[in-house]
Amino acid sequence: MNLTSELNQIKNEVEKVAKDYGLNFFDTIFEIVDYDRMNEIASYGGFPTRYPHWKFGMEYEQLSKGYSYGLQKIYEMVINNNPCYAYLLESNELVDQKLVMAHVFGHSDFFKCNSWFDKTNRKAIDTMANHGSRIRSYIKKYGYDAVEDFLNYCLSIDNLIDPYTPFIKRRDEKKYKDDEPEKPVNKIESKDYMDSFINPMDFVEKQIKKNEEDKLKEKRFPEQKEKDVLLFILEYAPLEKWQQNILSMIREESYYFAPQAQTKIMNEGWASYWHSTIMTVNCLIDSEIIDYADHHSSTLGVYPGRINPYKLGLELFRDIEDRWNKGKFGKDYEECDDIRDLKNWDKNLGLGRQKIFEVRKIHNDITFIDTFLTKEFVSTQKMFTFKLDNYLNNYVIQDRDFKKIKETLLFNLTNLGQPFIYVIDGNYKNRGELYLKHRFEGIPLQKNYARDTLKNICKLWARPINLETVEENKDILISFDGNNFKESFIGLRK
């Protein structure tokens, strides 16, 4: 349903205020939906025309149950698209709709202006619908079960992408080179009679060996380890045309959604910053204050065992604004050790607003936290790290140390919180087996999941799959040959 005239008026009002603040967003189209439709759209990740798959049905089951038990309610959804689409819940109060619209304009500005979204498809709604109809046509042609099974395999590895790929050229396109002349041994220049001293035998041998290794490297496949496992499988697995097509669609969608995961804290923080600014400074009328405060505080509530991205993002943007307004940055400030001076530091620079606009343009969550999370912020926000206490079977507060908290936060954001998996060899043992490696960063893989995932990859690759990973301080290799698992010990870790 389109906006009613009353809501349309509110929209125009909020939009004007947002523009006056300098927000720069796509045209934003609002649609009003009831809770059931909202749950449906949310289950499809915002795209009601997506391909059919039971995982969306599962999402729906959870959302609608959560709604009917009164545990959760989705107030709005925004789609990164040009024009930007936003869905409002029909049963929201007017003041909620106003808040939500202000929030939506924040998101829309972020989608348009944040650099990490530069390469995303701005016609995603059309693209997703095309994917949907193509997969439906495959279902007609090849049967529901075949397509569903294949989708299950693909979706099982949809996180094995390289989120930086859109910005970096990792490898050249394949070039077919002619035989090269044998590379001469790399000797240090010397007179004949000195040669055996300057280039002793073992040195020469080393150089010969190096040459051989280089040559071997060129034969290796892939030449360098490949982080985009999806791409590697897409290019080299023995798939039918329609299967390739599906896999490429899944990969495309993964890349489309990646920046949203990369900027969750910033994006929600930015939108919350603007809804609170627009509402409290401009748009609220007296009678709405209680409802606004209620809604706002429930969105920004914190729970001990979780970081609320709305809260963290909003507070951090406000902190940055305050610091740049008062000039609390730079050499002088950092080297000052008088606690009174620090507290009352105010150079009246007034650069805050300008700074946060700059931040929202160039940063993602990792650089955002890395650059702006300060010791003072962590302690005023009462942040801590927590860990499972195996004995109590309880999560307990582990530490309130700034460095530890920041490290943990950054670790959990790195690679979208997913383990690093690379393709090392696509022709392992010269038998066409796939060799994957988990780059160990201190946390092992969840094993039952890893095994099930290997099974699914094996269906795609059609040859045995090997995964090098770490367990209890040992390097191990888990192999799956299509029927059985085998684990072998590679070596102890130092």
Place this chain on the structure above:
Amino acid sequence: MVLKIEEDHNRFKNIVKGKIRKELKEYITHGEIFGKQGNDIVSIPIPQIELPHFKYDDKQMTGVGQGDGDIGTPIGRSADKQGSSGAGDSPGQHILEVEVSLYDLANMLGEELQLPKVQPKGKKNITELKDRYTSVRNVGPESLRNFKRTFQQALKRQVASGSYNKKNPLVIPERRDKRYKSWKTINKPETSAVIIYMMDVSGSMTDEQKNIVRIESFWIDTWLRSQYKEIESRYIIHDSEAKEVDRDSFYHTRESGGTKISSAYQVCLDIILKNYPFEEWNIYPFHFSDGDNWSKDDDATCIKLIKNNILKVCNMFCYGQVQGIYGAGNFKRVLDDNFNIEDNVITSEIVNKEAIYNSIKDFLGKGK
């Protein structure tokens, strides 16, 4: 409007059902299910139905949180908080609770155990028609006039036509405002059944054994309920004396006396004769005991009661012997010596929880 998600939602529900069916044996032998029983649905926890991914081991992850508390303060249990680590709101790994109707569950049980449909005792399988005054019509006799509805209609009409005067709120019904009570004809099934549960609560029956009885009777109930449109349950406990109790006391009473099984059979017979004329009812007595009867004499009394009275009125008579800490008694053998399956007496030995599965099959596999 038909939602597109319906298709995917149904597909998901089918997958869930398939999963439950596959694991049904697990669910049968473990008691989680009936703890979460609603009216017609049960909630079943099924772990890990999501798509597998390479992911970090949740249990070893460190997370960041916000709030008060010293180091070491617990902030949540692990079962309900799995995967909550990670900045942002990555959805945790939930244990999914899915709701399945008892009817579906019974069907799965039937398929899994290959249970035959119950053949109700040789009676006409017709349903009786009955009238209930539950609806409203525009015409009818004045004696059935529904005053409230009539008044509402009149008020509605007057407000709509503008003839309603707030200062003089006089509402006058016209002919067309009048509403009358009316009946609907409903089918009342004639074949009805009663399950009479008897349990030995003497000192030798422990909580563990009662739990087995409880799980087993849940599944028996579920199955028979799917086979009859109406079903009643009665509960009898006994040690050396027997009495009828409600469902709750049935599972929770513990006596210390000895065991005289015939007392229970007598009470059971009394209940049947008093309330359930056997021409109209399908009657299922189930007796659970550890089989340690008081005396040989009482064994004989039991046999006599079953042979001469109970079997005459019942569809079948089921005895489940639950093995106790002192081992199992003798009573099952006594029954087996005197009756066989053709007599409609079914005995089953339930050694432990795992044996429930086969025991259910023993009892219900006959289709009586």
